[in-house]
Amino acid sequence: MFRSGSNSSEGNPHLLKKKKKTPGNRLDIGWKVGIDFNGNARKVKSNYCSKMVSGRILRFKHHIAKIREDFMPCASVSEKIKKLMLKIVA
Numbered sequence: 001m002f003r004s005g006s007n008s009s010e011g012n013p014h015l016l017k018k019k020k021k022t023p024g025n026r027l028d029i030g031w032k033v034g035i036d037f038n039g040n041a042r043k044v045k046s047n048y049c050s051k052m053v054s055g056r057i058l059r060f061k062h063h064i065a066k067i068r069e070d071f072m073p074c075a076s077v078s079e080k081i082k083k084l085m086l087k088i089v090a
């Protein structure tokens with residue numbers, strides 16, 4: 001899982017390792033900060049605030065990046081990760 005104390009693996013999807021085989025694009029950075037709750041990429045649980053985000057991984061990334069004010073933003077994500085995600089989804 002993503003370690004917030006280290007920035008060595010940020011932005012490098014090749015370092016991502018997943019144990020179980022699940023559909024969807026597992027190299028997406030969104031899966032570094034969220035958990036595929038149902039195994040079908042339709043519901044993502046935030047690693048930071050434990051909120052559940054229904055919809056595609058893009059929507060979850062909006063949650064992390066706090067890109068939309070009308071959409072529940074992540075309350076616990078660090079500023080560093082937020083900015084990183086913002087760069088990706090912007």
Ligand SMILES: [Zn+2]
Nearest residue numbers: 046048049074
């Ligand atoms: Zn969150």
